[in-house]
Amino acid sequence: MNLWNAMEVGLKEIWAHKFRSLLTMLGIILGVSSLVAMSAMVTGMEKGAREALVAVGGLQKVRVEGQPVPPDQRHLRDFARGVTLSDVYAIQGSVPEIEDVSPEMRLDTPPTLTANGKFTRTFMTSGVWPVQLEMMEHKVEHGRMFNEVDDELARSVCVIGTGIRDDLWGDPEKTGEEIIPLGKTISVNGYPFTVVGMFEHYESEQEHRERQIRKAEEAKRIAAGQTNSAAGPRRDRGWNGGGRRGGFAFWIKNHTVYLPLNTMWVKLVSGVTNVPAEPRLSNLEIKIRDVQNLNLALTEIRNVLMINHHGVEDFAFRTQEDWADQINLYIKNARLSGGLISGISLLVGGIGIMNIMLASISERIREIGIRKAVGAGGVDVFVQIVVESVVIAMIGGAVGLVTSLGLLQLIAFVSPTDNAPIVTLSAMAFAFGASVLVGVLAGLFPAVKAARMNVIQALRYD
Amino acid sequence: MALLELRDVRKVYHLGGEEIRALDGITLNIDGGEFVSIIGPSGSGKSTLMHILGCLDTPTHGTVTLDGTPIQQASARELARMRNRKIGFVFQFFNLLPKLNVVQNVELPMIYAGLNGHQRREKALKALEAVQMGHRLKNRPSQLSGGQQQRVAIARALVNDPKIIFADEPTGNLDTHTGEIILELFRSLSKQGRTVIIVTHNPEIAAVTPRRIEIRNGKIADRVDARLAGLEKTALLSHSGHDTTIAPA
Numbered sequence: 231m232n233l234w235n236a237m238e239v240g241l242k243e244i245w246a247h248k249f250r251s252l253l254t255m256l257g258i259i260l261g262v263s264s265l266v267a268m269s270a271m272v273t274g275m276e277k278g279a280r281e282a283l284v285a286v287g288g289l290q291k292v293r294v295e296g297q298p299v300p301p302d303q304r305h306l307r308d309f310a311r312g313v314t315l316s317d318v319y320a321i322q323g324s325v326p327e328i329e330d331v332s333p334e335m336r337l338d339t340p341p342t343l344t345a346n347g348k349f350t351r352t353f354m355t356s357g358v359w360p361v362q363l364e365m366m367e368h369k370v371e372h373g374r375m376f377n378e379v380d381d382e383l384a385r386s387v388c389v390i391g392t393g394i395r396d397d398l399w400g401d402p403e404k405t406g407e408e409i410i411p412l413g414k415t416i417s418v419n420g421y422p423f424t425v426v427g428m429f430e431h432y433e434s435e436q437e438h439r440e441r442q443i444r445k446a447e448e449a450k451r452i453a454a455g456q457t458n459s460a461a462g463p464r465r466d467r468g469w470n471g472g473g474r475r476g477g478f479a480f481w482i483k484n485h486t487v488y489l490p491l492n493t494m495w496v497k498l499v500s501g502v503t504n505v506p507a508e509p510r511l512s513n514l515e516i517k518i519r520d521v522q523n524l525n526l527a528l529t530e531i532r533n534v535l536m537i538n539h540h541g542v543e544d545f546a547f548r549t550q551e552d553w554a555d556q557i558n559l560y561i562k563n564a565r566l567s568g569g570l571i572s573g574i575s576l577l578v579g580g581i582g583i584m585n586i587m588l589a590s591i592s593e594r595i596r597e598i599g600i601r602k603a604v605g606a607g608g609v610d611v612f613v614q615i616v617v618e619s620v621v622i623a624m625i626g627g628a629v630g631l632v633t634s635l636g637l638l639q640l641i642a643f644v645s646p647t648d649n650a651p652i653v654t655l656s657a658m659a660f661a662f663g664a665s666v667l668v669g670v671l672a673g674l675f676p677a678v679k680a681a682r683m684n685v686i687q688a689l690r691y692d
Numbered sequence: 693m694a695l696l697e698l699r700d701v702r703k704v705y706h707l708g709g710e711e712i713r714a715l716d717g718i719t720l721n722i723d724g725g726e727f728v729s730i731i732g733p734s735g736s737g738k739s740t741l742m743h744i745l746g747c748l749d750t751p752t753h754g755t756v757t758l759d760g761t762p763i764q765q766a767s768a769r770e771l772a773r774m775r776n777r778k779i780g781f782v783f784q785f786f787n788l789l790p791k792l793n794v795v796q797n798v799e800l801p802m803i804y805a806g807l808n809g810h811q812r813r814e815k816a817l818k819a820l821e822a823v824q825m826g827h828r829l830k831n832r833p834s835q836l837s838g839g840q841q842q843r844v845a846i847a848r849a850l851v852n853d854p855k856i857i858f859a860d861e862p863t864g865n866l867d868t869h870t871g872e873i874i875l876e877l878f879r880s881l882s883k884q885g886r887t888v889i890i891v892t893h894n895p896e897i898a899a900v901t902p903r904r905i906e907i908r909n910g911k912i913a914d915r916v917d918a919r920l921a922g923l924e925k926t927a928l929l930s931h932s933g934h935d936t937t938i939a940p941a
Contacts, residue, residue: 235803244790507902599785601747605776606803607769685748689787 236303243590244625254586255626257579258665261572262630265661267637268504268568270651272561277532278649279557282479287367289521289550290329292528293533295516296548310544321516324534327527329517332365334358335494335613341419343394343487344549345411350397355418356489356512358634359496365515368486373412373427381490386497388416389427403444416487421497423489432483434648437481460517524549572661578625580668587619587676591683598680601690608681615677616670623669627662634661693760694721694856695887696745701754701764703740703910714740715751716910722889726833727882729898730891731916732907736777739860741907742891745767746781746858747774759855780849784861786841788833788848793818795829797847805852823877839870846877856887861873875900 244251283289296312318333335357343350362368363375376387395411403409433441489498495509518527528547535545591598598611606614633678638651703715714737722728722745726898732738743749744756747763750771759778763771775781780801788797798816802860807815820826823843833841842862849857859878863871875897890897898904906913 232803232806246791332886524777597789598785600789601804602772602786603775603781605772605804607772607804610770610772610804686743689748690785 236614236617240621248318254582257582258623258626259271259630261576261579262627262661262665263634263637265572266634266657267656270653272564273652274649276561285479287488290518292516293548294545298546306542310542312506313545314437320538322536325530327519327523329519330361332359332362332515333511334513335491343416345398345416348398352485354485357489357491359491360524368493369430370427371430375427376490384496386423387426388487391429391484391486392431432480442509453606576668580672583622583672591676595688595691597684599685612677612681615680616673623665627665631658660673695724696722697757699755703751713910717802724887726883726887727901728889728903729901730905731898738891738907738908738912746779747771778855780854780857782845782849782859782862784864790833793830793832794844798851801852819851823847838866842874842941859890861892880893
């Protein structure tokens with residue numbers, strides 16, 4: 231008895247009980263489609279998270295932050311002077327593993343930015359050196375970054391992200407014209423600053439694509455003579471999450487305002503009472519030359535800082551390792567929980583198949599008897615039943631693969647995410663393989679039962 | 693050496709602690725080319741005997757040799773192989789698979805014999821021609837009359853070119869006229885040199901076969917019941933050999 235024959239018989243059986251077979255396959259269809267859809271969504275999320283990680287500088291970046299002194303050094307806290315520029319020079323001079331150090335100074339409370347009769351606040355307003363540009367992977371699209379001279383002379387200049395422009399002068403997508411506010415004045419906590427540059431607009435690939443599509447549709451509408459699809463007077467429809475789409479990392483990047491470090495200190499920080507005489511930085515951004523040497527570099531930096539701080543450990547490191555680990559953990563958990571749900575669904579599908587195969591063999595006792603009487607051995611009958619079970623599972627699996635695409639559309643429709651699901655071939659192959667395996671396992675017990683059937687009793691059975 | 697040799701064959705069933713001796717010491721030879729009927733009242737053990745002869749079952753005691761191969765100890769797989777290669781079955785209720793058409797039904801034994809599709813089709817057509825069913829190849833069994841179904845069943849039994857053909861009440865489900873035609877078919881098979889064994893309790897059929905074996909209470913009866921053997925009028929009884937055989941009427 232060859233496999234092809236068994237398959238033919240199996241297909242005939244399925245065709246003879248179309249509705250029953252369909253119901254049986256449903257479990258497998260759901261299992262496979264949820265497996266593929268889940269995997270696609272997790273893969274999409276993973277890609278989005280990794281893009282965001284790269285957007286903030288990747289694993290090479292280490293941040294040194296000021297921190298309250300540890301409890302065992304409480305008595306030394308008056309000597310804690312925080313992270314200062316002298317740390318920057320010390321690290322630059324003593325740690326060969328680093329590529330660059332960039333100091334950053336922020337205000338304790340986000341400053342109010344006013345321009346064009348509107349205001350906004352962003353905690354991403356910081357005083358930095360020009361080197362921060364490379365450190366944070368920023369690109370100035372319009373105008374220029376301020377330079378060392380601006381910093382030295384504490385000039386009132388700033389470079390802003392597109393998010394700030396959107397807040398103060400309007401989003402080009404909403405107003406229909408792109409304003410590049412070079413030379414305009416923003417007042418920061420009441421001090422006027424001239425905008426000398428603006429970064430490019432940061433977004434995930436997905437967001438970029440969506441924007442292109444919107445643009446194309448808009449162009450089509452305009453070509454068709456319709457000016458605006460929304461009816462009635464222009465109105466703000468409230469918060470719709472639109473400003474923060476594409477992940478927090480991109481949102482933060484777009485809402486950055488950079489001032490020269492010296493200007494920040496002279497104009498905005500030192501004017502406030504109760505500040506130490508020496509400029510205190512909020513943090514240092516350090517870029518390591520080679521991620522392989524991350525631990526070595528961290529140790530060296532710590533040693534340098536400990537000497538510089540006279541043994542008071544009033545600083546801490548923050549690497550992106552935690553974030554990378556979190557991404558991995560999160561992805562793993564999402565995979566696990568999704569896999570569990572799909573697995574249960576496949577299991578239920580398998581039980582359904584086993585049930586239907588048991589029903590099928592008890593309907594076909596006489597047929598099995600006849601087949602045995604004309605020479606079918608136990609193995610032939612066994613193979614026959616397993617093949618039938620696998621055929622049901624395989625059809626279910628194939629249908630499930632197709633349905634998974636529809637399921638993804640449905641999920642995207644019901645709850646749109648920033649990360650487009652990515653259907654991978656390996657996920658599809660895995661899901662299909664799982665369905666075949668379920669078919670084999672579900673067929674085993676009925677097949678053994680059928681193979682062991684007594685031929686004489688089977689022939690007599692009515 | 694005889695085609696079928698049974699030596700002191702016993703078959704014992706245990707039913708709720710009670711021992712039932714379905715066959716109780718049967719010794720019997722059937723030679724190649726013989727046309728034999730096995731007769732006996734219901735519950736006599738003739739079906740059990742046929743199961744053992746037909747390799748559907750093994751005896752609890754004694755030896756059975758089919759075409760030189762001992763089968764009393766054979767495994768299920770070996771028995772299936774014997775049934776496939778050496779034996780053809782014809783049943784009272786035809787036992788065709790309702791979902792398959794005529795040709796597919798006849799091809800069934802050859803699938804398990806491992807023949808390829810082309811060979812199967814060729815031999816099935818030949819066998820169906822031999823029983824004059826070559827014109828209804830694509831019909832389902834349910835679309836055929838009883839006599840036609842039994843012809844298809846006979847074609848199926850013949851298709852692997854077996855040494856022995858077993859027929860269990862082959863005319864039991866047919867009207868008298870059709871039954872005669874089917875019986876004629878068996879007779880012609882016998883004339884072609886095949887061994888045909890018919891299990892029946894119909895005297896008219898038993899009367900056709902040259903040799904009759906009567907089973908009574910699990911044993912071979914010394915004297916064939918003339919009425920059962922369809923020989924009441926002629927009553928030509930003779931005792932020859934170990935088992936009871938009656939000269940052709």
